[in-house]
Amino acid sequence: SPGAASPALEREHRTGAAGRLADHLLVLEEGRVVADAPPRAVFAKRDLIHRLGIRRPADEPEARWEHLIGLPASRPAASPLAELHGVSAGYGRRPVLREVDLQIHAGEVTALVGDNGSGKTTVARLLTGLLKPWQGHALVAGHKPRSADGEVGLVLQNPLTQLFCDTVGEEVAFGPTNLARQEPERLAAVLAANDLESLRHRRPATLSCGQQQRTVVASVLALHPRLLVLDE
Numbered sequence: 001s002p003g004a005a006s007p008a009l010e011r012e013h014r015t016g017a018a019g020r021l022a023d024h025l026l027v028l029e030e031g032r033v034v035a036d037a038p039p040r041a042v043f044a045k046r047d048l049i050h051r052l053g054i055r056r057p058a059d060e061p062e063a064r065w066e067h068l069i070g071l072p073a074s075r076p077a078a079s080p081l082a083e084l085h086g087v088s089a090g091y092g093r094r095p096v097l098r099e100v101d102l103q104i105h106a107g108e109v110t111a112l113v114g115d116n117g118s119g120k121t122t123v124a125r126l127l128t129g130l131l132k133p134w135q136g137h138a139l140v141a142g143h144k145p146r147s148a149d150g151e152v153g154l155v156l157q158n159p160l161t162q163l164f165c166d167t168v169g170e171e172v173a174f175g176p177t178n179l180a181r182q183e184p185e186r187l188a189a190v191l192a193a194n195d196l197e198s199l200r201h202r203r204p205a206t207l208s209c210g211q212q213q214r215t216v217v218a219s220v221l222a223l224h225p226r227l228l229v230l231d232e
Contacts, residue, residue, distance in 0.1 A: 027052065053195075053210070079142065081106045082127055082227050087136035089122055096122045099136070106226070124229045128154045140227055150179055153225030157232040159212035160205075168207070168215050169200035175223045187222055194218040 025042045027035035029052060035042045043049060043056055084102040088095065096119045104110050112120050125131035126138040129145035129152065138145055145152050156162055165171040172191060176182050191197045194214040199207065204215055220228065 027054070078105065080104055081108075081141060082145075083137070083139045084123070084126065084133075085137045085139070087126060087133045087138060089126060089131060089133045095134075097126075104227070121231055124154065124231045127227065127229055128152045130154075150175060150181070150223030150225055152227045152229065153220035153223060155213075155216050155220055155228070155230045159209070159216045162216045162219070163204040163212060166203060167201050168196055168204060171204055171215055172196070172200075172218045172222050175219060179223070181223070186224075190218045190222045194221075 022039055025035065025037065025039050026033055027042060027048070034052075035045060035048060048054075049056065080103040082102070082104040084100050087100045087102075088098050090096040096117075100119075100123070102123070112123060114120055122131065126133060127140065127145055129138075129140075140146070140152055163171060165174055169187075169191070173182070173187055176187065188197075191200055194217060196211075196214060196218055199211060199215075204212055207215065
């Protein structure tokens with residue numbers, strides 16, 4: 001009726017927020033409606049949301065961690081790939097970590113969880129060589145971390161802090177080109193694995209948040225890092 005408020009239309013990347021606010025969800029794939037139901041029913045279509053890369057709400061885990069990442073039955077006997085030995089670190093005069101020990105072996109997937117300010121990003125910075133410990137040692141493959149040579153890859157929480165080239169293709173090729181490690185077949189494989197082939201000529205700033213994140217991940221994977229650190 002005249003004067004009545006129009007229904008609000010919201011665009012939201014975070015499925016947790018969409019699930020709380022919406023009574024009904026429509027999922028589109030290439031212009032077709034492939035799901036039309038209440039949020040819980042849509043998120044229950046696990047094959048569909050996995051195929052489309054839709055994130056489940058944080059309060060609805062898809063499965064137990066060991067089923068998702070296939071934890072090994074026992075830790076390998078080989079030397080760890082990454083280590084923190086008695087590390088204390090912080091910023092200015094503010095301590096964040098105190099005498100932390102950590103070991104990560106090749107092939108392992110390690111999830112570091114904690115409240116904001118508990119030190120997760122500080123550990124990531126130590127393992128990538130972006131922060132020096134006040135005391136103790138941070139090692140990758142037995143020596144101090146070297147992110148500059150591509151041995152360690154870091155993906156930050158905000159993808160825009162790592163995107164600076166004119167196109168997606170240039171972004172993914174930048175690291176290998178800078179380090180004289182150009183492998184056209186490898187770059188093509190990385191683009192395809194991250195579903196970026198059709199976007200390779202797009203400007204990163206015009207992409208969705210998820211596409212930007214995939215671009216950053218692809219640009220890091222193109223360097224063959226031995227250790228990959230994902231900051232949230």
